[in-house]
């Protein structure tokens with residue numbers, strides 16, 4: 001299965017998990033990179049209000065892929081504005097498969113994974129699995145096992 005990972009990572013946590021997934025699955029990775037990095041409160045506001053933020057060019061056409069993994073940090077319980085923009089920009093998603101994972105500080109409530117899932121399902125994609133990785137999972141190394149389990153869902 002040819003997989004594209006679309007990763008937004010502000011401080012490196014999500015990227016670390018994405019690279020572990022990439023190691024196991026040999027997926028391609030595209031970085032979602034907002035043109036401007038607003039200050040903390042703007043990030044929170046943008047996430048809460050489900051805003052869009054302009055992003056630098058990256059792989060948005062998934063015609064050549066069987067599946068897509070979208071990953072990002074949780075901000076204010078929701079998806080960062082750059083991810084919302086990426087989801088809007090995606091092309092040729094219908095009929096393809098997807099997974100989602102988010103990283104977050106604690107293990108509290110978050111809607112980010114659900115937002116991504118709903119968006120891509122509405123676009124006609126088939127959901128394969130999701131993963132919520134906390135900073136404690138990253139610190140203890142548990143995330144490696146989690147990624148291994150998650151990656152199995154993407155095997156043909």
Ligand SMILES: Cc1cc2nc3c(=O)[nH]c(=O)nc-3n(C[C@H](O)[C@H](O)[C@H](O)COP(=O)(O)O)c2cc1C
Nearest residue numbers: 009010011012013014073075076077103104105106
């Ligand atoms: C603006 C902002 C808002 C955040 N909001 C939350 C939150 O609501 N819940 C949470 O558990 N962690 C929150 N965090 C922590 C990040 O989700 C967590 O550190 C994540 O792993 C960072 O991923 P990254 O290094 O890929 O950017 C927030 C961090 C930032 C910068």
